[in-house]
Structure formats: C-alpha cells, structure tokens
Amino acid sequence: MTTAITLTRSDILGRPSFWKVSELGVRQFDHGYPEQLLDTILMKAHELRESAAKTNLNLRYLRNAHHHIPEVAQLMHDRARLDRLSGLAGVPLEPYPVDFLGSMITFMGPEDGTVDWHGDSVPVTELVALSADDVAGGELAIYRGELDEGRARLAAEGELPDDRTLKLTHRVGHSIFGQLMGVLHRTSPMTSGTRVTLNLNLRSAAQPHIDDQRLSHLAAESPDFAWLDHYVSDVRCRQLPSLRNTATLAGKDRDV
Ligand SMILES: O=C(O)CCC(=O)C(=O)O
Numbered sequence: 220m221t222t223a224i225t226l227t228r229s230d231i232l233g234r235p236s237f238w239k240v241s242e243l244g245v246r247q248f249d250h251g252y253p254e255q256l257l258d259t260i261l262m263k264a265h266e267l268r269e270s271a272a273k274t275n276l277n278l279r280y281l282r283n284a285h286h287h288i289p290e291v292a293q294l295m296h297d298r299a300r301l302d303r304l305s306g307l308a309g310v311p312l313e314p315y316p317v318d319f320l321g322s323m324i325t326f327m328g329p330e331d332g333t334v335d336w337h338g339d340s341v342p343v344t345e346l347v348a349l350s351a352d353d354v355a356g357g358e359l360a361i362y363r364g365e366l367d368e369g370r371a372r373l374a375a376e377g378e379l380p381d382d383r384t385l386k387l388t389h390r391v392g393h394s395i396f397g398q399l400m401g402v403l404h405r406t407s408p409m410t411s412g413t414r415v416t417l418n419l420n421l422r423s424a425a426q427p428h429i430d431d432q433r434l435s436h437l438a439a440e441s442p443d444f445a446w447l448d449h450y451v452s453d454v455r456c457r458q459l460p461s462l463r464n465t466a467t468l469a470g471k472d473r474d475v
C-alpha cells in the first residue's frame with residue numbers, strides 16, 4: 220500500500236479539535252482490493268442506477284448498497300480491511316450501523332450532478348472510486364478552515380476562495396479515506412465524464428457516540444422511520460455506555 224496524501228484533522232481545520240474519533244484528517248492510498256470484486260459491484264450498480272434517488276445536496280445515490288449487492292457487504296465487513304483502516308485512523312473502526320447509511324453508491328457527472336458543500340453526519344468514510352471515465356472536474360474539494368465559518372462565507376459570498384480549498388482527484392485503485400464529520404467539503408462540478416463511487420461509512424468502535432447524526436436528518440433521509448428501533452437500541456446499548464465511560468474518564472482526570 221502506498222500512501223499518496225496524508226493530512227491531519229488539525230491541518231484541515233486550522234485548529235485542534237475535541238469532537239473527533241482521532242487525528243485522522245484525510246488520506247488517499249492505493250487500496251489493493253480485488254479487481255474482480257469491484258468490477259462485480261460496478262456492474263450491479265449500473266443495473267440498479269435508475270432506482271438511485273436524488274437528494275437536496277444534488278447527489279444521485281443508491282443507499283443501503285450492501286443490502287442490494289452482497290459483494291459490498293463482503294468488502295464492508297472484511298476483517299483485513301477494517302484492521303488496515305483502523306491502523307490508518309489510529310483507533311478501532313467498525314462499519315456504520317444505521318443500515319441505510321452504512322454503504323452507498325454515488326453516480327456523478329454533468330447530468331447526475333455532484334454533491335454540494337456539506338459536512339458528513341457519519342464520522343469516517345472511505346470513498347472507493349469504481350469508475351472514473353473521461354472526467355473533467357469532480358475532485359473532492361475540502362475547505363481548509365472551520366465548517367461553520369465556511370458555511371457563513373458561502374452564504375454571504377456564494378463561494379469559497381480557491382486558495383483555501385484542497386482538491387483530491389479520485390483515482391480507480393485508490394481510496395480517499397477521511398474523517399469528514401465537521402469538515403466542509405463537496406465534489407467540484409463535473410463538466411464531462413462520469414464517476415461511480417462506493418462510499419463505505421465507519422465510526423469508532425471504542426467511542427461510537429462520537430457522531431454528527433441528527434434525528435431530523437435521519438427522518439428527512441428516510442421518512443418511513445423504519446430505522447428507528449434499531450437506532451434507539453444502538454443508542455441504548457452502544458452509544459450511551461460509551462458516552463458515560465468518556466464522561467467518567469473525564470471526571471477522573473479532573474480529580475487528579
Ligand atoms: O465523492 C466525493 O467526491 C464526495 C462524496 C461525499 O462527500 C459524500 O458522499 O458525502
């Protein structure tokens with residue numbers, strides 16, 4: 220595995236941050252995943268493309284990809300992959316548990332559009348380019364600065380200065396792996412070509428409460444509330460113990 224780029228979270232935000240799973244910022248690396256597995260995922264993604272929804276962020280995507288495509292589930296839960304990503308992040312990671320956000324496949328191009336400025340609700344993501352044909356534009360653009368400050372600038376000025384934006388070109392065979400929670404980013408508009416990308420979302424296995432998910436966001440994404448029971452039991456059984464444990468440890472620190 221060769222690492223093409225590495226940036227810490229503090230490098231991106233321009234300040235230390237507290238709400239994070241680790242100092243992971245963004246890394247791009249040669250993933251070495253089996254070509255045949257990714258080709259199968261791409262072929263099945265094309266078959267399902269017409270069922271992919273468009274969201275208000277101008278993104279055409281197929282959510283819950285691991286339920287539709289067993290090969291996505293295989294990669295998502297692959298132990299060697301999770302161990303390697305955990306090593307890169309510096310903390311144990313696990314697949315994101317809210318089913319419809321665990322994995323998705325995005326379709327981007329001049330007609331499908333590209334995802335607009337946002338911060339991720341999920342803590343950590345791996346973007347695996349399945350195809351990138353004849354692409355002009357379409358880089359992952361990351362604002363170097365605070366999310367809220369960047370949003371205010373966007374609202375006031377309509378754009379962000381180029382010299383504060385880092386652009387990463389997606390490459391087939393490489394993953395862009397990052398902690399994009401609380402980090403303002405988008406995909407640069409594409410003037411030609413198409414890119415199909417597999418997004419595999421993750422969180423800290425040790426501190427699963429570190430997350431920017433909002434119930435209103437989940438409801439907007441999936442208004443049938445079919446995710447609710449599973450979500451509440453995750454909060455009860457995983458997130459609450461982790462939150463309490465963190466609070467206890469912080470209390471102990473103060474007592475010393
Ligand atoms: O594929 C990309 O360039 C960015 C995708 C992204 O930010 C997202 O799906 O949340």
Ligand SMILES: [Fe+2]
Nearest residue numbers: 338339399404
């Ligand atoms: Fe994102």
